[in-house]
Amino acid sequence: MKSATPRQVGRTAAGGTGIDREQPLSFTFNQYRLEGYAGDTVASALLANGVRLVGRSFKYHRPRGVFGIGSEEPNALLHIGDGARRTPNVRATVQELYPELVATSQHHWPSLEFDLGAAIGLFGGLFPAGFYYKTFIASPERWLRYEKYIRRMAGLGDPPPEADPEHYAHRHAHCDVLISGAGPAGLAAALAAGRAGARVILVDENPEAGGHLLLAPQQIDGQPAAFWAAAATAELQSLPNVRVMTRTTLAGVYEHGLFTLVEKITDHLAEPEAHLPRQRFWTVRAKDAVFAQGAIERPIAFANNDRPGVMLLSAIRGYLARYGVLAGRTAVLFANNDSVYPAARELAAAGLRIEAVVDSRPYTTEASAQARADKLRVMNGHAVVGARGMRGIRAAEVALINAAGDVKGIDHILACDLIGVSGGWNPAVHLHAQSRGGLAYREDLAAFVPQSAGGPYRNAGACAGVYDLAGCLRQGFAAGAAAARALGVDQAHEPPAPPVQADPTGPLHALWAVEAPKGAKRFVDFQNDVTTRDIALAHRENYASVEHLKRYTTLGMGTDQGKTSNVVGLARLAARRGEPIPAVGTTTYRPPYTPFTMNAMAGGRHGEIGRPVRRTAVHDWHAANGAVWTDAAGWARPMYYVTDGQSAQERINEEVLAVRQAAGLIDVSTLGKLDIQGPDAAKLLDRVYINNWSNLAVGRGRYGVMLREDGRIFDDGVTMRLGEQHFHMTTTTNHSSKVYEFLEYLLQVVWPDLRVFVTPVTEQWFAAAISGPNARALLADLAPDLDVSNEGFPMMAVRETVIAGIPARIFRISFSGELAYEINVDADFGLGIWNTILAAGVARDLKVYGTEAMGILRIEKGHFTHAEADGRITPDDLGLAGMVSAKKDCIGKRSLSLPGLTAPGRLQLVGVMAREGESIPVGAQIAADGNLDSPQESLGHVTSHGYSATLGRHIGLALVRDGREAIGRSLYAISPVQGQKASVDVVAPCFYDPEGHRQRG
């Protein structure tokens, strides 16, 4: 590893309010080992070491350097950390430095310094906005060929190679006033509200409160503003009703006072303690809020304004004040407002050579006159029109500019390695806009500000378009006091604003871009490489609305969400449209304010905690006996049970044959169970099922089908009548909640006069089915006192008895088509009854079976599930028209006679049998032509299929257009996507014992 610049060439000898010169530390950037101080960010430390090239741009792979100083940074995106802890796209300007931090640049090959991707810049004319669409729309297959190369060229950082080892936490809080931004306005608001006794949460994305006060040396109450900030913070932290949260971003504003915060806990620590979450995601309900996030500086677009060494003016100033770093040796400062003059003074005093202050305004101000008097070279009525130098600036091209913004040739070329640019400031209106607050455009600021009383919350300070320090403090105090008063918290009064000595705020002359020689790129959105030419192109192609401009050019769609580019972009669009800026408007602001990891939003809800597993009473037995699991509505269900050496299919075949030839045992506890009681219970069933229920005898059960109101099948199941006014309804596993909610809806909303109670009891009962020719004998063994003869315990009857001391309800119902009994006991006794059945079953060749075997058995019988009744299917489609009672209305009955549900050509249920040795492809369509390449209409699709051990071949159920007429035909089950097919015979949808002798005997 070679070491570069052995010392920090950009660091001043003293100063820097944020760093601790007593704590030097080392870190690496790519192959370099560099030095910095505690309190640095990665960006300030890189600048201190004279590192100007930090990345390559998204599309053109242009060399880029640090541009800003905060979360608005569009260029300096790095990987921080390595291995599983590597985080891509981290802004170097917000990543705090810690000992042995590892930072690497992104998106270049073979190296940052020499990136072949930059060759694309030579053909830049071929890759304007919309190039993907225009290039590939005519021949989409070309896209498939070139996609992988394009994907390698575009994009930003690399995701980590392993799962995130960190853990994240969720917290919730309530407060009276939530204040975002701990700059002068936010601190003032917190003081006013906090002193009045309101419950306050103050958040700031930076490690320390103070905001802009830390970046520009102003004075409050006769002392450095940073001291005032520290004292205010200390007071706030001492108040029990105030919570100060730094390193915390207010991510989103939602309805009913909900706000989300993302708090960084360990991202700045070299060796965090293991128990700490990496980040906390907060949901906060606040009664009121004060937005005080300040304003974001914006640049002016000129030729090659994206080169390393072009930076926001306030950032250059802030690196000096906060970190003791000069970002270059010789600077040209370019601005359309007065903020350049205090900056120039401070930078010159610290040793930066100011080659010139280029002031684009067509007039002089007091500040510019004073600067000239102080022997600074001030060029009024001039503009920087171009930057020279590729991997770092060498010179600035300067030209005359008039009030209208017209430029006349280059009349100066000033040697420099740093260009500071300030086109003015944009109040950070994001949160206000998220809360549906309106925006107004102020000509004097050339910026959008929150409309006063335009939203449910308050804005204060630069966030509201107030740029003078005294005004910020005043507004902050007023907002905090007003919030407290509105809550009735106290006779809250505004503290008097202390005297300040602050920057001048002279007039601003709007300037968004200066003309450039043909061919030179003027960048508006640095992160997505969007230039002024792209904006002009979009307008020419009639993408003239600001929302279309955004999507067509991707302006403002990067990870910085256009913080330094949106307003410049829409101003350029306005110019193209020949309309004032407010007529163009802004795009919609959406959360989050800055990107954050999805894991923070997940918190602890992943894996088993994220999706809790529902376990039946015999879950552990299944697990201990080789169950291979599937998920059904969150329940863990065994698909089959593996024993040594068997393949899955072998075991499934064994289970199927066991049921058909001897006896099988299956845990069916997961199916929904509803206890229905009341004088009108039978009436309710008549109204929700398609068939009749009032005439069902006590002690008997019946299979029922429920429709949605649009006539499609909703659910089905067997319901047993336990008494005159007492029924036990069963539903499918997946729909048990939905059926319950639907019944409650009918009883509470539609038919409130019905006297019925419905209670879900799915979890209270354990249910297991014994099925097969030996089932009767087995039941007799288990319950010797029970009359199990066919006359004594007929099909569909209910019996109550005691098995091994456990009270049991037994339903003689069958899903498999064999003689079968479903034994229901209190879930607490589930394992006991299971073991009892197994023990008795040894003598009857009882085998446990799972859902795969059950699936084959029910396909053999043509029993449908939601695979067939997929939400589009009526009873007649499944051949159940005869089940619909003509004598009564029910939910959905009226829909069955609608023309669409009786038209020919509907999908109808059939069986499909493959030839011996062939298997039906997964997801197969039914087709008349077996040629996979010929385009043809699908006649239907296979809904369920598998290998039937009973029949010795693959079978399935299918929905085929006019399927009942197709019975007897030979068709194909094809999957062109997988290149597979099978010849199938269309048969009636029941392959085994269609008369039902075996289950009724």
Place this chain on the structure above:
Amino acid sequence: MMLIPCPWCGPRPECEFEYGADATVQRPEDPSSVTDDEWTEYLYFRDNPKGWHKELWFHRTGCHHWFVTERHTVTHEIAAAYPPSDPPLPAAVTDEEGPE
């Protein structure tokens, strides 16, 4: 995430509830006597107001009651919440659009 005022449990977060149906829609008393058009209107056609909306919610992870809310579809302000068979006196919300 809204705070929905369950008439039995008080204001609870939206994730405890399941949205049910448009509460202005009535199931015809006698479905067999309505025309296909009328029945289809009942099944599928809904007003989609940019403004006040009467709707049914189910308190799924709470009391399991269904109730009606009057909610503004733009601002999500909830003006009233009451049991389905207990509509409020007519004066509650008179405005067809725009928050109060």
